[in-house]
Amino acid sequence: MLDAAKYNLSTVVNQNQFLDAVDLEVRSIVGRTLVAKRALVPGESVLVEQPLLQYFLQPSCRSSLSPYYTKAMWKQLNKYVVELDQDQSSPFVPGLPAATLAYLQIDPPPLRQRIKRTPSVDHADLDFFYYPNLDMDHPTVQLIVGYCRNVTCEIALFQHVEAEQLATFLLKIYGNAHTVALDRQSLARKGCATTHSAKKHRRSTTYADRYQSAPWPPSPLGPRPSIALMTWGSKFTHSCSPNLLLHFDNASNTMTFTVTRPVTAGEVLTFSYLPENDDLGGLICGTTRDRRRKLNQFKFFDCGCDRCNAKDINGRCNCSTCDSDAVTSFNGLSGAWQCDRCGSTELPEFLLLDKGEAYASSMVTALATKLRDPDQAGEVVTMIEPYLMEDLIPTLPRTHWTFGYAQGLLAWYHLDLLPSTFGTGLASQLNATSSGLREASVFLNDYLHDALWSSNPLPVFMASWMVLSPVIQAVTRGTEEKQYRVQEKVLRQRSDSDDSSSDEDEAPEAPELLAPLVLPMPEEWQKDVLAIHHTVMNLWLPTVNAVFQQPPALIADRIRQIQQWSLRIQESMAL
Known part of the structure; x- marks a missing residue:
């Protein structure tokens, strides 16, 4: 039972709605979790919460969200991770170094005054x-x-910290926190400094003369990945087909958990x-195997949600035993492959090839990443069509x-x-x-x-925009x-200083766009356009509108x- 007198609700913005909608219970397998106190409908926001702790994932200077950052220490923390993980592109960089710096906001070094504006977290x-x-x-x-032992033994700012205490904190961050895109313009509007006030004062006074001819470049104000630790948001159970959607609002610096499909009283509330x-x-x-691998690596559990325990629709392959039209699927509950036609449990050939599933998965996602980056898109745009x-x-x-x-x-x-890239003329010829x-x-x-809409409607809608x-x-x-x-030609009187002897001249005006x-x-477009239109307008938008009232x-x-x-x-088809 969720008792407001027993638990700290100070981070919850919508306390009345939260207490009306949810209970805190202990359930088998998932442990302590939030469940629906009553029936919930799509569009209800069961929790709006501010972070208990927040910090930049990859700081580049000292700020109110990274008050203990230095380039030297950041480099050293990264080095510890890479050496222990034996991987120059370790997935724990920059996550572990950033969380390590954040720990000092809770347990600052002795003889150092707590940084002004740093939120107090005990x-x-x-x-x-x-x-x-x-x-x-x-x-x-x-x-x-192992990383925490190195940090607490070798870095002066952490010599007051027990390795086990730091490790416990880092594991709590990995097991409970969320990554959000924090807009520093929102911080500026709230009066939250992105650079220490003392440093800004020095720039404008003591060192002002150095920057008169070459002004100090302004800090970039676009969204930056940050880590947010939510007290109550951490109590929702994970599911790969969740009944809640998480939305971060930069203006209020809050996380909102919104119901995406009807939920019955007593049902466990889940998000991804x-x-x-x-x-x-x-x-x-x-695939199911990819999701379970990532959850095990970073969240320390093997997922047994309804989607993961069912046949893996994303990972279906051709059966290696019968003809090529038959499909074999991985069953998450049994952990075995089985052909829908012949019942064979043989691994599909696509998994065993050097350039099979693992290669294809990494290539298509890497291409998408490069195409989204303006600095890298030019490298691949000329080869993407023949390669694919x-x-x-x-x-x-x-x-x-x-x-x-x-x-x-x-x-x-x-x-x-x-x-x-190459012009609409060439695109039309081709x-x-x-x-497309x-x-x-x-x-x-x-x-x-x-394949995906029924289990994840809102993530599907967001992912569709790349093509839609x-x-x-x-x-x-x-x-x-x-x-x-x-426009009609306008006559302009010429001054006496004009070179021309004419008393008046014609001044053209830009044409008005109507x-x-x-x-x-075009007839060859119609089948595909109408099929896409039906899916988006009749099947997707009603759900999107219900969730985002x-x-x-x-x-x-x-x-x-x-x-x-x-x-x-509609206008074009009517012609």
Whole structure:
């Protein structure tokens, strides 16, 4: 029973709604967890909470969120992780170093005044959080324990800290905290310094003359990954098909947990500890085995949710025993493969190839990462089409998630990257829009909707934008002709100083852009466009609107674009 007098609710913004909606119970397997006190409907926000502790994931200078940062210590902390993990690209960098610095906000070095503006978090506040035993036979636990011994023995700022105490804190961070994109403009609006006030004062007074000719560059104010430790948000159970969606609001620096499907009284409330984007091993990309591997590595448990215990739809392959049309699937509950037709339990050949599942999974996600980065996109944009169409896609089972995702990358290329890089003329000659729409239909309908929508509707909607946005833009461009009104020539009196002897001259004015002329949609586009339109408008948007009754700006803008696109399709098809 959740008793407000017994527990600390100081971080909860919507305390009345929270107490009305949830109970705290101990359940078998998952332990202490939040459950629905009553029936809940999509769109209800059961918890709005501010972080108990928050810090930048990759600090670059001292700030109110990273008050003990120095370049030398950051380099040393990273070195400890890499040496112990024996991996230059260790997945525990920068996570462990950042959490280590954050510990000093709770237990500052003696003889050092607590940094001004640093939120006060006591060790007692952390007793509420789960962590694995330090002697657990788990590679991540043992890595953290060994790392903490090095830190507390060799770095002066940590010599007042017991290694076991630091390790316990780091394990609590890994087991309970969330990564969010923190907008420093929001911090600035709240009066929260991103640079120490003393340093800013020195820059503006003592050292001001040094920067008069070359002003100090302003700190970047875009979103930066930060870690947020939530007292009550940590008490929701994980599921790979959750009934809650987590949304971080920069303006209020709060996490909101919103119901995404009907929940019955007594049902365990769940959200995903995994990335809700298309990172490998998240809710969209990867297999049951990928998700379990990531959860075991960073959260210290093997997932047994309904999705993980069922047949793995994302990982379906061709059966190696019977003909190529038969599909074999991994069953998460039994841990075995089984063909739907012949019952064979043989591993599919796709898993055993050197350039099989592991290779394909890493390649498609790496390509997506590069294409999103303007500094790296140029390296791959010229080779993505031949590589995907000639080398990779022919080797992929059509039922495997990598096939659908690769089609999405091709759609992105044909509808957006090709015309923007090489020009719309070349794209038109290559019939790129028709190709892109066919590929987009595979990605949006066959992959995202058929395989994933029922278990993760909101993450699917967010992941779809990689392709849905280029579809909207391509269809809009291809069904309109811009119209202009040419302004009447305006006579301008010339001054006596003009070279011309004429008393007056003509000054052209820019033509006025009018509403575009809507054109009929090309017949070869219609099948794919209408299929995508049906999925998005009739199957997706009702759920999105139910969950986001007052949508954040990003969601509201996407809904607006979709509705305008739908109207354009109707106008174009009516011609």
